[in-house]
Amino acid sequence: MDEQQFVAFRLGSEEYGISILQVQEIKRITDITRVPHAPAYVQGVINLRGSVLPVIDLKTRLNFVSQDYTDDTRIVIVKIEEYSVGMIVDAVSEVLRLTDEQIEPSPDFVGGLDAEYIQGIGKVDGRLVILLNMTSIAMIDTTAKVG
Amino acid sequence: MDVNQYMGMFMDESREHLQTLNRCILELEATPEKLQILDEIFRSAHTLKGMSATMGFHDIAEITHEMENILDMLRKGKLAVTSSIVDTLFKCLDFLEQLVEAIAQGGSAKLDIAELVAQLRNIAVGKPVESSIAQLEVAAAIAQPLEADNACVLNDFDRNNVAAAIQQGMHVFEITVTVSSDCLLKAARAYLAFAALDDMGNIIKTVPETTEIEKENFEDSFIVLLATDHEAEQIEHAVLNISEIAQVVIKPVLVQVNVPTSVTSEDAAVSKVEAPKDTNPNAEACELAPVQHQKNKVNHTVRVDIEKLDDLLNLVGELVINKTRLDQIGSTHNLPDLVETIEAMDRVTTDLQNVVMKVRMVPIGQVFNRFPRMIRDLARDLSKEINLVIQGEETELDRTVIDEIGDPLVHLLRNAIDHGIESPQERIAAGKPSIGEVKLVARQEGNSVVIEVIDNGKGINPDIMRDKAVEKGLLSRAEVDRMDNNEAVRIIFLPGFSTAAKLTDVSGRGVGMDVVRAKIESLGGTVEVDSRIDQGSRFTIRLPLTLAIIQALLITLGEEKYAIPLSTIDSTIRITASELKTIQNREVILLRDNVIPIVRLARELQVQQTVSEEEDELYIVIVQMGEKRAGFMVDTLVGQQEVVIKSMGKLLGGIRCIAGATILGDGQVALILDVGTLMQ
Numbered sequence: 001m002d003e004q005q006f007v008a009f010r011l012g013s014e015e016y017g018i019s020i021l022q023v024q025e026i027k028r029i030t031d032i033t034r035v036p037h038a039p040a041y042v043q044g045v046i047n048l049r050g051s052v053l054p055v056i057d058l059k060t061r062l063n064f065v066s067q068d069y070t071d072d073t074r075i076v077i078v079k080i081e082e083y084s085v086g087m088i089v090d091a092v093s094e095v096l097r098l099t100d101e102q103i104e105p106s107p108d109f110v111g112g113l114d115a116e117y118i119q120g121i122g123k124v125d126g127r128l129v130i131l132l133n134m135t136s137i138a139m140i141d142t143t144a145k146v147g
Numbered sequence: 148m149d150v151n152q153y154m155g156m157f158m159d160e161s162r163e164h165l166q167t168l169n170r171c172i173l174e175l176e177a178t179p180e181k182l183q184i185l186d187e188i189f190r191s192a193h194t195l196k197g198m199s200a201t202m203g204f205h206d207i208a209e210i211t212h213e214m215e216n217i218l219d220m221l222r223k224g225k226l227a228v229t230s231s232i233v234d235t236l237f238k239c240l241d242f243l244e245q246l247v248e249a250i251a252q253g254g255s256a257k258l259d260i261a262e263l264v265a266q267l268r269n270i271a272v273g274k275p276v277e278s279s280i281a282q283l284e285v286a287a288a289i290a291q292p293l294e295a296d297n298a299c300v301l302n303d304f305d306r307n308n309v310a311a312a313i314q315q316g317m318h319v320f321e322i323t324v325t326v327s328s329d330c331l332l333k334a335a336r337a338y339l340a341f342a343a344l345d346d347m348g349n350i351i352k353t354v355p356e357t358t359e360i361e362k363e364n365f366e367d368s369f370i371v372l373l374a375t376d377h378e379a380e381q382i383e384h385a386v387l388n389i390s391e392i393a394q395v396v397i398k399p400v401l402v403q404v405n406v407p408t409s410v411t412s413e414d415a416a417v418s419k420v421e422a423p424k425d426t427n428p429n430a431e432a433c434e435l436a437p438v439q440h441q442k443n444k445v446n447h448t449v450r451v452d453i454e455k456l457d458d459l460l461n462l463v464g465e466l467v468i469n470k471t472r473l474d475q476i477g478s479t480h481n482l483p484d485l486v487e488t489i490e491a492m493d494r495v496t497t498d499l500q501n502v503v504m505k506v507r508m509v510p511i512g513q514v515f516n517r518f519p520r521m522i523r524d525l526a527r528d529l530s531k532e533i534n535l536v537i538q539g540e541e542t543e544l545d546r547t548v549i550d551e552i553g554d555p556l557v558h559l560l561r562n563a564i565d566h567g568i569e570s571p572q573e574r575i576a577a578g579k580p581s582i583g584e585v586k587l588v589a590r591q592e593g594n595s596v597v598i599e600v601i602d603n604g605k606g607i608n609p610d611i612m613r614d615k616a617v618e619k620g621l622l623s624r625a626e627v628d629r630m631d632n633n634e635a636v637r638i639i640f641l642p643g644f645s646t647a648a649k650l651t652d653v654s655g656r657g658v659g660m661d662v663v664r665a666k667i668e669s670l671g672g673t674v675e676v677d678s679r680i681d682q683g684s685r686f687t688i689r690l691p692l693t694l695a696i697i698q699a700l701l702i703t704l705g706e707e708k709y710a711i712p713l714s715t716i717d718s719t720i721r722i723t724a725s726e727l728k729t730i731q732n733r734e735v736i737l738l739r740d741n742v743i744p745i746v747r748l749a750r751e752l753q754v755q756q757t758v759s760e761e762e763d764e765l766y767i768v769i770v771q772m773g774e775k776r777a778g779f780m781v782d783t784l785v786g787q788q789e790v791v792i793k794s795m796g797k798l799l800g801g802i803r804c805i806a807g808a809t810i811l812g813d814g815q816v817a818l819i820l821d822v823g824t825l826m827q
Contacts, residue, residue: 031814031815031816033707033808033815033816033817033818034707035795035799035802035805035818036751036752036753036754036803036804036805036818037752037753037802037803037804037805038799038802042798042799044816045795045799045808045816045818046816047810047814047815047816050461050464050465050468050810051793052793052794052795052796052808052809052810052816053796054795054796054798054799056798083796083797083798084796085796085798138798
């Protein structure tokens with residue numbers, strides 16, 4: 001039986017997941033340099049061992065109300081094609097193992113999210129985990145770039 | 148043999164040689180009397196032949212071989228350089244290019260080279276020379292079949308040597324030594340075989356050349372031409388004694404000693420000179436040395452994978468960041484010893500950086516080189532007369548940019564010739580010289596390289612641009628009417644726009660200028676157009692020197708630190724708020740009697756808290772780009788520092804006002820300002 005692993009994290013009260021194959025590492029929040037004229041959801045850039053990476057505030061990206069960072073706030077570094085991007089999340093909880101049966105294809109609308117951001121819905125012990133499609137989330141949003 | 152590992156090298160070198168050939172043959176066409184060019188052409192063709200034969204690309208080898216025959220005849224004056232010969236040579240190059248590119252695509256395209264080869268042979272044989280040198284050719288023709296059995300091609304010098312040896316009663320053998328295919332140290336085995344052969348006689352020639360064999364630039368076998376007193380069996384035995392030698396084939400070389408009767412006196416002289424050498428086999432090596440030396444000078448390079456250079460540059464970047472860090476520790480903790488040591492280290496890292504940068508930089512001439520040929524062909528196809536002027540080919544650009552800039556330039560040049568330059572008749576009618584001029588100019592300007600394509604043709608008519616844009620449904624009539632002429636000319640960069648009334652295969656396939664613009668912008672550059680009707684057009688490409696380590700001035704705006712490339716900075720000044728004046732609602736200052744517009748950086752960059760708004764003393768950084776100057780208002784000046792430009796990735800690549808990012812000594816990321824955009 002095919003099994004996939006997901007890094008589960010929290011945004012507000014909802015649980016989300018990213019395929020573990022895309023996750024490079026998880027960092028505590030560090031100094032973020034603001035980038036003027038960047039889209040609003042781009043929090044800025046960070047230094048990850050000598051490379052400069054953009055950091056996206058995932059809550060702003062997905063139209064949540066953004067909150068201040070806490071001790072639990074983490075930056076999940078994901079690798080999309082050859083680019084690394086940091087995603088700010090409220091807390092990282094665990095690594096989930098999901099079988100294909102536990103993953104349902106994405107419905108058209110989940111909590112107001114565009115379907116293209118969602119890869120599917122995972123069901124574990126009665127919990128629902130929204131599995132995100134990082135490639136479309138991190139894609140350059142050309143319309144928002146005009147500063 | 149597994150040739151795949153050599154494939155990259157083969158492709159690079161083949162393309163290089165093809166380019167040399169193109170350039171040289173063009174030069175030959177212009178100055179047929181310059182025989183040195185023929186030598187260079189010959190050398191390139193020869194190398195190409197050797198390489199392709201080794202790699203098993205027989206079509207390429209065959210064409211180059213036939214080319215070589217003709218070139219040799221040209222060189223020796225047996226043929227005169229005529230336009231038909233030059234055309235045929237160019238045709239050969241086209242075929243070779245196609246073959247090489249087909250290999251690059253992974254296939255081995257089967258082009259029909261038979262006709263071309265026949266044509267070449269016709270030139271070599273069928274069209275005998277009109278002049279009196281015909282006799283010589285006959286002599287050559289006689290010599291040819293005699294050597295037909297032998298794989299190695301003898302030149303006159305070798306032939307004299309062979310003849311001399313035979314006259315002295317020595318045997319001359321062509322020995323083909325094959326190294327077993329699993330041999331790891333081919334060069335070492337070859338050396339042992341050489342040593343053994345050298346002991347037994349006198350090595351006249353090797354194929355490939357000795358230096359190439361030493362570098363292991365041969366497949367499994369090499370050929371040695373040996374003059375010796377020993378018998379064939381003895382030689383075979385001696386060579387086979389060396390381990391990992393798979394096979395030795397020995398063939399006697401017969402050169403008809405009587406053929407060059409007309410030059411016996413000369414020949415005798417040669418053999419006399421040779422005579423003492425035969426007693427000392429080493430003398431031969433000495434004699435060969437200067438020739439090889441000369442060759443090495445021409446090509447003393449190492450090919451390195453660009454990724455390795457990227458890694459190296461990154462590491463040097465890290466080193467610089469850490470050095471800056473140490474520097475800061477030294478000054479914060481007041482450690483004079485440390486500061487002194489770092490100063491010494493500083494010099495080393497600076498040199499290191501310069502070297503690494505230089506290694507990555509390639510003169511743009513590499514790209515420009517292929518254009519004269521292209522223009523010549525185009526001009527011919529379109530029956531236009533064009534003079535291409537190239538300036539600044541020594542301007543250096545990062546290798547990655549060089550690789551990408553070729554296609555956009557081809558497009559611009561093709562457009563200039565196809566749409567820009569008029570036919571000679573039209574030009575004369577317009578009162579212009581019949582020969583049109585296309586200029587390709589490159590120069591460094593601060594942190595960017597500017598490449599201009601300028602033609603003195605008919606220019607771009609803004610009204611026609613407007614009409615076409617409406618006709619093609621790209622813009623509405625109202626939109627185009629609002630545009631001034633400059634904007635209208637810029638319509639050329641819109642996707643789906645092509646001005647050619649009828650599509651030619653030269654340009655105007657509808658994927659022209661918007662692709663050019665996209666490509667250049669993807670490299671972080673800009674392209675502008677300036678055009679005057681009947682005077683011509685000028686396309687200006689501005690490209691950054693990417694991946695560089697630059698000197699920058701660090702400034703603060705509120706809590707944030709930014710870097711301004713030092714190369715754009717004219718000076719820094721401190722003014723009082725009362726010195727700020729306004730002209731037409733724009734803030735300006737007067738500096739040495741010049742009016743300089745002021746840019747409040749904090750506002751431009753949306754910085755929240757800033758002190759400079761209220762302070763009476765203001766720091767102004769005067770920046771300059773080309774002729775334009777501006778003053779950037781900043782909070783404080785931190786200091787000058789060298790910074791490593793890091794890309795911000797695809798997501799933030801094209802962001803306004805920011806040219807890149809850098810990592811400071813404390814690990815923080817600071818953004819590098821794009822001075823050009825901020826000035827506008």
